[in-house]
Amino acid sequence: MPVNPNFLERLLLLRLDKGPAPILDLFGASTFEAVVLALDIGLFDELASAGAPLSATELADRLDADANAIEVLLTFLDAQGYVTKNGGRYRNTRMTTKWLLTASETNMAPWLTFWDELVFPFWEDNFETVVREGHPPQTIYEWFDEEPTRWETAQKGFRAAASVVGGEVADAVDIPDGATRLLDVGGGHGLYAIELCRRHPNLSAVVFDYPEALDVAREEITAAGLEDRVEVAGGDYWEDDLGAEHDVVLVFNVIHAHDDAENRRLFERVGDSLRPGGQLVVLDQLAGTARMPVGKTGHGFVGLTYLVTLDATIHPYEAVRKWLREAGFDDVRRTAIRRAGPGQTVVQATKR
Incomplete structure (x- = not known):
């Protein structure tokens, strides 16, 4: 430490x-x-x-x-x-x-490996360019696409980070009574969908992400013994069919990569895949919540990381709430995820 x-x-x-x-x-x-x-x-x-x-x-x-x-x-x-x-x-x-032990359920080692092998090398190549010109020449996701094994390293890192907060996030998600269909948009490693299916025996899930990002999800689904209830689907959430009549849709750690107009459009697309009264659940780092030194440092670190790697930023809750309402959602509410540090927040809304 x-x-x-x-x-x-x-x-x-x-x-x-x-x-x-x-x-x-x-x-x-x-x-x-x-x-x-x-x-x-x-x-x-x-x-x-x-x-x-x-x-x-x-x-x-x-x-x-x-x-x-x-x-x-x-x-x-x-x-x-x-x-x-x-x-x-x-x-x-x-x-x-x-x-940091392989045998630990909260092993963060793959998260550190992700930063060491992928993020910091990307920073070194692009940081000055971003500071001088305002934008990276490409996003880190586009860079991953150049060598697909990078996606596996990234998803293992994302999975390690999710293992720390997965239980608290699942506690915060309201699954409606009688819900049977969940869609995890940009779900990658699939850990959140798996945990919710564990807790709700009548629930089945589809983890939707780029095909290159789904190998870790397949491993996690098999390890959980949930092959009959959790499946993966490769595609682009901007272009490909997201299905219909879902009861719950997760949009976790996605909105920071997009601007206002894109997030409003994304919520509209997701809304089209939900049944009336269905739940949209967003998880992301939100701005304006840090008060103490470590929290402020964390916010600054995340904001700088998103700028350098994604040409993106962290959004305030008020903006997320506005996009949801404009996209056809009501009953917007939020829950702070304390174990993840300041800013990590679950936002839920109901389709009109």
């Missing part, structure tokens, strides 16, 4: 400006690189599988790595809270065990 200065360090670096506070950003960047490498070589999983703390030499033997280099890496990871050392032997911390 990022270095957490103690009171004296905060005073000297951040309040009195007695030292170069930007050094903390350098530490943070190097921590990300160290953690990603540790994930790539299986360091955390190896510590977990050993059954007892390991010395650096023992761990190096298991990883076929240099003992001295592993010792230096472990020392840095210890300082950053990913491992802990006792009597010359190392084990994972609770944070690492919960968030």
Whole structure:
């Protein structure tokens, strides 16, 4: 995790400006690189599988790595809270065990891999162009299309992020009594549709996305044993048939990629696929909700990411509500998703 200065360090670096506070950003960047490498070589999983703390030499033997280099890496990871050392032997911390082990249900490692292999390289190639010209030469999704394996890496990352909030999101979604048909537009990994079908035995779902984005969804559906109730459909939600008489349509993490007119049009298209009284459910990062430093940083980070990778932005709730009403929806309401951090919000509306 990022270095957490103690009171004296905060005073000297951040309040009195007695030292170069930007050094903390350098530490943070190097921590990300160290953690990603540790994930790539299986360091955390190896510590977990050993059954007892390991010395650096023992761990190096298991990883076929240099003992001295592993010792230096472990020392840095210890300082950053990913491992802990006792009597010359190392084990994972609770944070690492919960968030970064392959066996964990909340494994965020594929999300970090997504940023390391895809987003940050895209940033490096396009960031200055965006700042100088206002737009990237292409979106990151168009870049994914140039090498379809990028889509698999991306969807595994999206799936990892969704695993953290999937239960809370499912709690927030109102499934009407008697509902049997759900459409997940731009559903990718399919995790949200799967979770809702688990909770509602009479519900079946279609996960609709670009064909290249659906491989992870197929794996998740099979792993959940829901092949008879959840299916995938490849297509373009701007052009292809979305079906009809759905009871619920999910539009999750989609609207940030589009402007006002496009989102209004998207809601109209989705509305055409819903029965009267059906529910449209939107999930996205919404602007104007951050109040504390981490939240403000998160909002700024997301906004910058969307600009560089998608030529897009985060929208305020008032705009989303306006588009929904103009597209033929009433009873618009919202629920904050706290576990995802400030801004992540479920917005629901009923087709007139």
